[in-house]
Amino acid sequence: MWKSFFAACPEKFEIVLSGLALKEIEKIVHYSKEDVVQFFRERKISASLIGTTESNVEMSKAFIKKGVHYPDSLHAAIALNSGCRVFLTFNKKDFNAIEGWIEVREPEELFP
Numbered sequence: 001m002w003k004s005f006f007a008a009c010p011e012k013f014e015i016v017l018s019g020l021a022l023k024e025i026e027k028i029v030h031y032s033k034e035d036v037v038q039f040f041r042e043r044k045i046s047a048s049l050i051g052t053t054e055s056n057v058e059m060s061k062a063f064i065k066k067g068v069h070y071p072d073s074l075h076a077a078i079a080l081n082s083g084c085r086v087f088l089t090f091n092k093k094d095f096n097a098i099e100g101w102i103e104v105r106e107p108e109e110l111f112p
Contacts, residue, residue, distance in 0.1 A: 005107055006043055015040060015047040018078045020071060022049070050082050066097035076102070086110075 009015065022033045031039070033049075040047040056077040063073035072091075076098045079087045086103045088110070089095055095104045 005110060006045065009040075009043065009045040013045075015045060016050055016079065016082045016084055017047060018050050018075065019052060020074055020078070024071075048082070050078055052078065053081070056081055063097055068095065068097050 005013075017036065022036060025031050025036055026033070037047070037049075052074065056074060059077035059081065060068075060070065060073035063076055064070060068076065072094050075089075076087060076095060080098075080102055084102060086105055087095060087098070088105055088107060090106060092104055092106045098104060
């Protein structure tokens with residue numbers, strides 16, 4: 001599934017990563033920021049690194065009121081404020097409150 005996703009990225013997708021996402025990647029799969037950037041560069045995948053802004057933090061508060069946990073609410077706010085059309089996650093159920101603001105999908109929904 002992930003191989004299909006990454007193979008399609010150069011033509012179909014642009015990846016937007018926040019510092020928070022990079023920290024999670026490092027914690028879960030032990031890839032440093034440099035490793036992640038190199039991974040995308042080697043595959044000619046367009047990837048943007050987005051910082052957290054006060055606007056992101058403020059928007060995340062609205063999602064917290066809807067029951068979204070803080071880190072997830074910040075991920076969602078960053079995606080929305082960055083103009084993303086699709087929010088890709090392994091935990092779709094954690095983002096039910098933002099469906100309607102942005103399309104929320106799990107990887108297997110993009111490439112069944």
